[in-house]
Amino acid sequence: MRLSRYFLPLLRDTPKEAEIVSHRLMLRAGMIRQQSAGIYSWLPLGLRVLDKISRIVREEQNRSGAIEILMPTIQSADLWRESGRYDAYGKEMLRIKDRHDREMLYGPTNEEMVTDIFRSYVKSYKDLPLNLYHIQWKFRDEVRPRFGVMRGREFLMKDAYSFDIDQASARHAYNRMFTAYLRTFARLGLKAIPMRADTGPIGGDLSHEFIVLASTGESQVFCHKDYLDFETPAIDTDFDSVDGLQRLVDNWTSLYAATEEMHEAADFDAIPADKQLSARGIEVGHIFYFGTKYSEPMGATVTGPDGTLSPVHMGSYGIGPSRLVAALIEASHDESGIIWPDEIAPFDIAVLNLKAGDAATDGACEQLYKTLLARGYDALYDDTDTRPGGKFATADLIGAPWQIIVGPKGLAEGKVEIKRRAGGERELVSLEAALDRFKGKTA
C-alpha cells in the first residue's frame, strides 16, 4: 500500500478520553474511531489487525474440528424466554421492538440460538460430536463503556458451541477447545495462562479463563511462575486422541492459577515464594462446560445408542478478536508506539522514502516495494513528502515489525537501513542484501 493513497488518519495529540495505553495508541495510530459510547468504526489500519486475528482464530478452530456458521445479530426474545435468560439478563441486553411490535434483541451471546439450530436438525448420537462456531458482532449495553475496544458495547466475538452425547465426550470437546485456545494465543504472540474461573451468567461447573499478563490488566491474577515456560501444543496435535488431550490439559492445569474471584490464598501461599506470580491480567478467552443447562429447557435431545432420548451436553467457548487487538497492544508497546507481533502486524514492512521526488530514492523504493509485494508481504510504502522525522515517528507508531529506510546519503553509497521495530536494532546493508532478508512470506 502506498501511504499517499491510503487512509491513515493519525492524531497528533493524545486524546483525553483514553485512559489506557491501547486506547490512546489505537486512536493516535488511526486504527479506530468512536461513533457512540462504546461503539467504534474500524479504520483501515485497525481492520487489518482485526482481520488477521480473526483468521488465526478461524484456522485454529477449524484445525480442532469445529465448523464455522454465521448466526444473525438480531434474535427473537421468545428464544431467550425458553431458557429463562430473557428476564435474567438485565439491562446489558439491548432490547428492540420491530415494526410489528415483536420483541427482539441484539445478541450478547448465542447459546439459545445455536441450541435452536441444533434441535432442528440433529436427532441422533451418530451425528455427534459437533462443534459449531461463528465470528460475529455482539452487543452488550454496558452501563459505562470504557477502555476503547477493550470494553466496548458492540464487539466482535468468536463463540463456539459443543454438543456431545454424555459428560465424558463433552469433556473431550472441552479439551479440544482448551488446546485450540493455547495454540491460538501462542500464534498471536501472546503468553496466555488458563485459570480456573467463575462461570457467571453462562452457568455450568467447569470453566477456564485465558489470561494475558500485562501491567495495565483489568484484574489481579495469581499463578505458578512455571506456566510462563510451558510449551504450546504442537501443530500436529491429534485432536481425536481422548487420552492425549486429557494429559495435555491435565498438565496445563496442574499448577496453581486463579483469577481474583477464584483465588485461594492458602493454596497460593503453598507455592515456593520464588515461584509465586501475582500480576495484573487481561481476559482474552473464556471456556465453559455447562452440561444440559440449555438443552433441557429447550428440548434439544438426542437418541443414544440404546435408543433412549436424553438432553445433549453442551459447552461454549469465547474469544473476542476486537478486544484482543487492544490486549495485544497492552502487552507489546513502548513510548514510541505499537510493537506488533509478526503474525498479526497490519503491515509486515514499512519502506520509508526519506526524499520523495528524488529519482534515486524513488527508484530504489519502488524496486523494494514492488519486490516485497510480489513476495507476498504486506508492505507499506511511505511515498509522501513528509519530512524524515515525521516518517520515523509514523512508522514507529503504527508498529510494522520491520522498516527499510531509504535516504539519498546512504543510497549514494549503495546502502539502505533496516530497522527492527521491537529492539530498535539498525543495520546498513546494500539494496540487494535488504531484499535477501525478505525472501518470501511463509505465513
Added chain:
Amino acid sequence: MRLSRYFLPLLRDTPKEAEIVSHRLMLRAGMIRQQSAGIYSWLPLGLRVLDKISRIVREEQNRSGAIEILMPTIQSADLWRESGRYDAYGKEMLRIKDRHDREMLYGPTNEEMVTDIFRSYVKSYKDLPLNLYHIQWKFRDEVRPRFGVMRGREFLMKDAYSFDIDQASARHAYNRMFTAYLRTFARLGLKAIPMRADTGPIGGDLSHEFIVLASTGESQVFCHKDYLDFETPAIDTDFDSVDGLQRLVDNWTSLYAATEEMHEAADFDAIPADKQLSARGIEVGHIFYFGTKYSEPMGATVTGPDGTLSPVHMGSYGIGPSRLVAALIEASHDESGIIWPDEIAPFDIAVLNLKAGDAATDGACEQLYKTLLARGYDALYDDTDTRPGGKFATADLIGAPWQIIVGPKGLAEGKVEIKRRAGGERELVSLEAALDRFKGKTA
C-alpha cells in the same frame, strides 16, 4: 472436508414457505435457516459461498483503489437527524433505545456515518480522491420479508463511498466503481447489465443498477441484446486513466438498457426488433452519484487548491453478497439442484465413495481426497454409509462443479468416474488420470 464430520443438514421435503427456487434450494441444501421473519443463520455450506462472494467483491474493490474499513451496525439517531433522513426513512429503519434512553438505530446504510468519519479527518483536496468501503450487516425492517435471503431484513452489504473535490473527479470515481462492478459480476459467473435507474431514498442524479437476467427475476427490464456479448474489463484495466474509464463506461452505456421505472417505450421500440430484449431481472448492484447531498448539511468540506472551502462530492455504491447467493442460484440451477460457477462453489470437487468400509474404495478415495486438499482444492469427501442414490442426489443438490465417483466395480477395472455437474457429462478414467485433471487450483 469429510461429510461424516461436517454439518450439512439437508431437508428431504420442499419447504412450503419458500416461493422461489433459490429459497427452496438454499433450505433443502442446508445453506440457511430462518431464525425470525427475514433473519437467517448461515449454515456451513451457505457461509462458504457467502465468504467466497465477499472475497471476490473485496478483491475488486481493492483493485479499483477503494480502501476497506468497518463501521458498526448500531448508529446514533443524531447523525441521521443531521442529514434529515431520520424522520424521512420511515418504518424500514429499526429504531432502538439503549439503557440510557439514547435513540439509536440499526444501520440500513452508511452515508451519514461515513460522512462523519470523513469530516473528522479530511480537510484538504490533497487527501482526495478517497473511496472507503465496508462489508457489514445491515437491517431494513421490511413490512413483508420474503424470498429468503433475496429480500431479508438482516442482510450483508458491501457499501462504498467516494469523496472528490469536484463533479469531474466524482465522475471518475463513479466510473471506477462502474468498472469494478462489471469485473466483480463477471468473476462471479454472472452476466450483469448496467441499467439507468431511479435513485430512490439515496438521492442524486446519476445512478445505475446492475441487473442479472433470470426468469424468476423480481422486475421487468428492457435492453439491447448486444449487451450479452459485451466484454468484461480486463484485469489490468488502468483505474487511474480518466479517459480510458470514461470510454469504457460510455461504451457500456451506449445502448438502451432500463429498469421498469426508467423505461421509455419509444426508445426501446427504436431498437431493431431482433435486438430487443425484454426479460425478468434481479438487481445485484446499485451505484449513485449524489454530489453534496450529505456533505452540505453535515459540513463535510475540503479546502481546494485555491484555498476556498467547499462541500465534498460524494457517491455511494452497493453490492449485497447475501442477496447474490440467491441471485446466483436463480441464474444457475436445474431440477436436481444448484449448479455453482467454479469461482464461488462451496466445494470445488465432491469425492463420492459408493461403498464406504470397502478397503479398495476407501483407499482410492482417501488418496484422491488428500491429494486434492494438498493441491489447494476445497474437496468434500462423502465418506458416509448412505446408499449410492442418496450420494448422487446430495452431490447434485449442493452443486459442486465436479464429482469424482468411486465404486467397487469401476475400481476393479482401475477406473473412477468424473462427472461435470453443469452439463452432466461423465467419463471413466484411471485414478491417475482423474488426479491429472486437477493439478492445482489457480484461483
